Amino acid sequence: MTKRTLSFLIISSLIILFSSIQTSIGQDRGEKLYEETFDLYKNLSVNHNKIQNKEIWEIIARAFYSIDRDYPNSPKAPNSLFLSGKMYEEMGERFNSQKDFDKSVEISRKFVRKYPYSNLADDAQLRVARIVEKESKSDAYIEYDKLVTDFPKGDMRTVALNKRQELAPFKPAKKAPVYKPRAKGQASTSRNGLTKVSQIRHWSTDDYTRVVIHLDKDSTYTSRLLKPDPQYGTPPRLFVDIEGATVDKNLYVEPIKKGLLEQIKFARNTKDTVRVVLYIESFDDYKVFALKDPYRIVMDIEGSGKKSGGYYATGINTDRYDYKSGLPEDRVSSLSEALGLKIRTVVIDAGHGGHDPGAIGPSGLKEKEVNLRIAKALKKKLDTEGKQFGITKVYLTRSTDKFIPLEERTGIAKKLGADLFISIHCNAARNRQAYGIETYILSLTNDQRSLAVAARENATTSISRSDMANVLKQYLLGAKIEESQRFAVHVQSSVVKNVSTKYPPTRNKGVKKAPFIVLIGADIPSILVETSFITNPRDEKRLKSNAYINEIADGIFVGVKRYSSEMQTASIQ
């Protein structure tokens, strides 16, 4: 049997499985899927041919991951996530792939966060330590130490104790604080020199909540999850302790109307620590990170009830596999729905606004104005023509000249139930001759040009490169990198085509990756388009005309159309 036929068989059986399960009633879908996927996994370890085929490994590992994600209430959800992490470690070894080791660490960390009381949590933590040890003994010390401290009764304790002792010479000098307070006098000071908690804002959907705590200056914080207490009927609680802080007298938190959050409470915990506690009805995963200028702490909670789809779908590469045979039409259409492939809601983000003008052209044209004009033109096109390919709702993050912090834009998109997120910008360069079009997706990079673009677009807020790396590590797993990449390719090529036909010459600078704060946490295909260089006098002149704006908006529109159509027919091509 050839590799291709084998992958096809496995994928077909998974597809038929996923779709037939959609129609069965009174049966735990997650459990059934788990059993079937586990059989494939078992089969993999005894069949020598299949073992050599990495694609099959990946498909099964992703299937396990998606069971936990899509059927979070299934009794088999924890096992599925655990096995996904295990498979990536095996792939790392079998195929000598650091990328798979990294993925295993991400998934295993997620397991520890999500199922801290599972009897597999210490095994997951041990896996993290074991993989990290290959790269850094000092980092591994911290992981083994966590294993000893957090799982004192686990059966891995002896192993962990021995390893911790063995790695003692590599013990890091001091646990790095998350953030150091700023030097005195640099920031505005509240009374007694304490940091003031000035604002707490939140955005919620049924399965997602982002809470942003605003502080008037930098502070050190710690965060932790508290387990539910059935005796008192308390749900899980996620808290952050902000050191050297006090609460603004006028602090008001909008009541919570929907979503995963029950309530947000805040209080002085000790004399100069403020504790903000989120009471969570249910959750799958959480993340906490900080941004600067102004300083704020962002808490993201993801939960159950999420529409099925997403991660599993990334395993389907329409270029390589043939889906034609044997799948009846109705089943396919319900599958594309089941996998969350339908694009209905698009959120368009006009970059910058209000006191943040963005880049400024040689004659004074402001990027924020151009971005808004392109965004509005794109919305208009999608409003009138989008229905033909399934897009029924189109929103703008801003429709006026208003400042919106970067992390709020993602919050808005999530709240609106976006399936696609497009952030629109203009490029800038010191060299006024620079011109061309480029489209970005979220990722880390070493490319200096891309980093400079991200730094400029992130300018209203700041985050150090190492902090960004840590934040991104938490998010990349859910970031829909492959879909974003495909989406970006469509948009980039159609914008370039439009512009180069009517406004030659132009330069196709391609699809690139960089760490943009505005894209963090949007677990939908998300792109940032650098439509033209506003700093180029010729392009600045063009950006003033409506014809050029429409040409760019039309190019993005065609990209959205192609991507949406491709996703809808992904399983029948």
Ligand SMILES: [Zn+2]
């Ligand atoms: Zn910009």
